[in-house]
Amino acid sequence: MPGNFLIGGSWANDVCVTWGGMSFQADGVEDGLDMLKNMFGHDLPGMYWPFVGCQRLFMVRCWEVQDNGQTVPKAQQMHTGPVLDVCWSDDGSKVFTASCDKTAKMWDLNSNQATQIAQHDGPIRTIHWIKAPNYSCIMTGSWDKTLKFWDTRSPNPMMSLQMPERCYCADVVYPMAVVATAERGLIVYQLENQPSEFRRIDSPLKHQHRCVAIFKDKQNKPTGFALGSIEGRVAIHYINPPNPAKDNFTFKCHRSNGTNTATPQDIYAVNAISFHPVHGTLATVGSDGRFSFWDKDARTKLKTSEQLDQPITACCFNNNGNIFAYASSYDWSKGHEYYNPQKKNYIFLRNAAEELKPRNKK
Amino acid sequence: MVECDADWELCKENIQPLRQGRAISALHQALTQQQEGNSAVLNQKKQAFECELRLYDGDDPLDVWVRYIKWTKQTYPQGGKESNLSVLFERAVTRFTDDKKYHNDIRYVELWIEFADNCSDPMDVYRYMQAQGIGIAQAALYIAWAEEYEKRGNLKMANSMFQDGIKCGAEPTEKLHVFHRALQARVCRQMMSLMTEQQNDDVDGGDEGPAEPQRSTLAELKSKGKKKAVVPINRVNASVGYARGLQFKQPVGPKQNARLVIFDENKAPETEPQEPRLEIWTAPPTARAKENEQKPEKWTNVKFPLKSRSGLSVVVPPPKPSFQPFVEDDDKPPAVTPCKINPAVNSVLSARKPCKLEQTPLKMLQERQQHMQLQQNEDGKMREQSMYCKELLYSGATEFCFEELRAERYRQKQQALKLQTNSSAVDHSSPN
Numbered sequence: 001m002p003g004n005f006l007i008g009g010s011w012a013n014d015v016c017v018t019w020g021g022m023s024f025q026a027d028g029v030e031d032g033l034d035m036l037k038n039m040f041g042h043d044l045p046g047m048y049w050p051f052v053g054c055q056r057l058f059m060v061r062c063w064e065v066q067d068n069g070q071t072v073p074k075a076q077q078m079h080t081g082p083v084l085d086v087c088w089s090d091d092g093s094k095v096f097t098a099s100c101d102k103t104a105k106m107w108d109l110n111s112n113q114a115t116q117i118a119q120h121d122g123p124i125r126t127i128h129w130i131k132a133p134n135y136s137c138i139m140t141g142s143w144d145k146t147l148k149f150w151d152t153r154s155p156n157p158m159m160s161l162q163m164p165e166r167c168y169c170a171d172v173v174y175p176m177a178v179v180a181t182a183e184r185g186l187i188v189y190q191l192e193n194q195p196s197e198f199r200r201i202d203s204p205l206k207h208q209h210r211c212v213a214i215f216k217d218k219q220n221k222p223t224g225f226a227l228g229s230i231e232g233r234v235a236i237h238y239i240n241p242p243n244p245a246k247d248n249f250t251f252k253c254h255r256s257n258g259t260n261t262a263t264p265q266d267i268y269a270v271n272a273i274s275f276h277p278v279h280g281t282l283a284t285v286g287s288d289g290r291f292s293f294w295d296k297d298a299r300t301k302l303k304t305s306e307q308l309d310q311p312i313t314a315c316c317f318n319n320n321g322n323i324f325a326y327a328s329s330y331d332w333s334k335g336h337e338y339y340n341p342q343k344k345n346y347i348f349l350r351n352a353a354e355e356l357k358p359r360n361k362k
Numbered sequence: 363m364v365e366c367d368a369d370w371e372l373c374k375e376n377i378q379p380l381r382q383g384r385a386i387s388a389l390h391q392a393l394t395q396q397q398e399g400n401s402a403v404l405n406q407k408k409q410a411f412e413c414e415l416r417l418y419d420g421d422d423p424l425d426v427w428v429r430y431i432k433w434t435k436q437t438y439p440q441g442g443k444e445s446n447l448s449v450l451f452e453r454a455v456t457r458f459t460d461d462k463k464y465h466n467d468i469r470y471v472e473l474w475i476e477f478a479d480n481c482s483d484p485m486d487v488y489r490y491m492q493a494q495g496i497g498i499a500q501a502a503l504y505i506a507w508a509e510e511y512e513k514r515g516n517l518k519m520a521n522s523m524f525q526d527g528i529k530c531g532a533e534p535t536e537k538l539h540v541f542h543r544a545l546q547a548r549v550c551r552q553m554m555s556l557m558t559e560q561q562n563d564d565v566d567g568g569d570e571g572p573a574e575p576q577r578s579t580l581a582e583l584k585s586k587g588k589k590k591a592v593v594p595i596n597r598v599n600a601s602v603g604y605a606r607g608l609q610f611k612q613p614v615g616p617k618q619n620a621r622l623v624i625f626d627e628n629k630a631p632e633t634e635p636q637e638p639r640l641e642i643w644t645a646p647p648t649a650r651a652k653e654n655e656q657k658p659e660k661w662t663n664v665k666f667p668l669k670s671r672s673g674l675s676v677v678v679p680p681p682k683p684s685f686q687p688f689v690e691d692d693d694k695p696p697a698v699t700p701c702k703i704n705p706a707v708n709s710v711l712s713a714r715k716p717c718k719l720e721q722t723p724l725k726m727l728q729e730r731q732q733h734m735q736l737q738q739n740e741d742g743k744m745r746e747q748s749m750y751c752k753e754l755l756y757s758g759a760t761e762f763c764f765e766e767l768r769a770e771r772y773r774q775k776q777q778a779l780k781l782q783t784n785s786s787a788v789d790h791s792s793p794n
Contacts, residue, residue, distance in 0.1 A: 081772075082768075082769065082772060084765060100769050100772065100773075121402040121405070121406065122402075122405070122406065122409070123769055125765070143409070143766065144402055144405060144406075145401075145405060165760075166766075168763055182760065182761055182763070183760065183761060208755070208761055208763060210763070230748075230750060230755075230763075231748055255746075264745040264746060264747045265745070265746045265747065266746075266747050266749045267746055267747065267748050267749060268749045268750070269749075269750055269764075287749060287750065288749070331764055332764040332765065332767055332768040333749070333750040333751065333764055334749075334750060334751050335751040335754050335767060336767070336768075336771050
C-alpha cells in the first residue's frame, strides 16, 4: 500500500471518514479541508496519502492527501441509504461500505466499480475485513441481530451467527473479534479456522454500549478490548488476565466539572475509541466535543483537548501512528431537534507522534 | 382447514388465554411463524413499533402502546420472556401515571388491570390505582377488584367493592349491576348449599348408623421409623397475604400457640380476615421479580464502610428518611423451622439456612425510595446529569441508540418524500 487512505460513508449531509479501517463522520467538502489545513498549519509528515471521505447522497469519496496537505478528490461511489460503517481490505485496493439500506457494497478502487456483497434484514451497523491464513471475508453486524460473514464472490453468507440483540459496535483484530450489542450484550468471537462464538461476557459497564476497540499485547497479539458507554465511561477488559479483579478496570471520561462538586457533572457519550498502533495508548472522543489520550497501563490521562463546538463523532490513527484524525459533526445525541444542517462538519488531522507516548511506569 | 386445527391442538396448553378470545387466523399465523423461526419479520415489526413509540408526536400516545401490546399478545400466544409482555405493561402503565387525561380512559384502565393480573399481588395495584384516582370512574376496576376478593374467599369485601363502584358512579353502570347481581347469586347459592348440607347432616344423623368416619383434612403427619424429625405444619391464614409469597408467621407445629387462630376448613368461617393498614402509595408497585432483572445503577455514591487502623469497621449510619416507610403488620423475618437433623444419619437433608425476607414489589419500591432520599440528603455529593436524550432512547420496551433514532427519522422523511413525489405531477426529484 503506497500510503494511508481515508474513506468514509455518510448520512444525508455529512461525511463519514475512515482511515485504514476506522470510520467516522466528517465534512468532506473541499473548503472544509482547506480549513483543516489552515487550522493546524502543521507540516504533515512526508507521506502520500490518498484520503477518502463521504459526502452528500451517501457518497463514498476518495481523496488523496498530499504531502503539503492538499487534498485532491479521486473517486466516489454511491449507496442508496446512509452509510453507517466503512472498512478497507488488507491490501488497500477495496473499500467496503455498510448502509442503512440493509446492504453492504464492495468498491474496487482500481476499477472504480461497486458491487453489492451482503444483504441483511435490517440496517448494517458494522463492517470489518477479516484476513485469516486460510480464508478472507467480510464480517457484517446488523440491527437484525445477526452477524454474517461473506465471501465477496457469493451472494449467500459463508456463515451467519445469531446474536442476543442488535449489533451496536464491533472490532476485529485477527484472531479475535468483539461485538457489543444492545441491552449491554458483549460477545467475543474467535476467528481461527472459521469464526465461532468464543465467550459471552457480562458487561463491565452499566450503560448502553457505544464503541469498542481491541488492543494488543507486547507480542502484538490481541489480548483485550476497550469498551465505551453512553455515559462517559470506558472499560478496559482483558480476555484472560492473570488477575481479573485487578487487571480489568473502568475509568470516567468525557465529563464536565471534573473537580467542582458544587454543580452537577455533565456526562457525555463516548463516541469512539482508537488505539495507537505503536505505543498502545488510546484516544477517546466524545459528545462533549473533546478528545482525550490515555495510557491504560499506567492508568493515567495523557491529555484532554479543548472543546469543539460540535461533538466529535469518530477518530483514527494512521499506520505509523504519527497522525491522529478526528471528525466533528452532530452525533444525534440529543435527538433531531438539535440537528442543525447549517453547521459545518470537519475532519481534523493532528500530529500525534509525541502526545501519545506512554508515561513511564513507576 | 382441518390440518390447521390439528396444529393448534398440539400446543394449546402453551397458549395463554385472552379475556377477549383470540383471532384464530392470528393464532395460526403466530404459531407458524414461530415454528419456522421467522424471527426476522417479527423483529422488524417490533422495531417498527419501538420507532413509532419514540417518534410519535400526535395527541394520543397511549394508542401506540395499546397497539404494540395487542400485537405482542397475538404474536406470542405463549407469553413468556421473548414477548417482553411484562416489561411492556410496566412501561405503559408507569408512563402515563401522571397524565390525568388517561386516568379514566378505559384502555389505560384495562392495561392497569392486566398489569395487576401479572403482579404477585393485584390488591396492592388496585389500591394504588384508587389512591391515584386511576379508573375510579370505570366499572372495570371494581369488577376486577371484586373478582380478586372473591378469589380469596372474601365475599363481604367483594360485595362492598361493587357498592363502592355504584357510589362512585362508575361507568358503565349496567355492567356493574350485572356483575354485582352475579356475585350475589353465587353468594346465595353458596349459603344455600351450606344450609342444605347442615340440614342433611341433622336429618341423616338419626336414621342411619354413625356417619363414616370423616378423615380430617390436613392433619398432622405421622412419622415413621426411628427418626423423629417431623416437618412442622405451617398454616397461614388463607385470606390474608397468601399471594405475598412465603411469609410465614411463627411455626405452628405440634406446639400450638394460643395466640394464633388457625384456619380450619371444617368450621364455617367466622372471623373476618383483617385488612392490612391502608397507606397512600406514592409510586406504583412493580411486577417483576427482583432476582431476574438488574437495572443499571449509579455506583459512584455507594460507599463501603471505612476500616479504621485497628481493623474495626466504622459504619456511618445513614440519615433517617423523612417519610414513614410503610411497614406491614407481619413484618418479621421467618424463623428457621426447627427440626432435628443429624447430619451423620441423614446426609441428604441439611438444616435450612435462614431465608431472606421475600422481596415484594412494595418493599423494592420502599428501598428504592429510601436510597434516593439518602442520595439527595447527602451534602456535597456529586450529582450527575446525562447530556443525551435519555427519554428518547429508553421510552420504549427496549433501548435505542442514537443511530437508530436517526435512521428512523431519515426513513420517515424518505417515506414522506416518496409520497410527495408520487402524488405530485412534476417529476423533478432532486438527488438530495
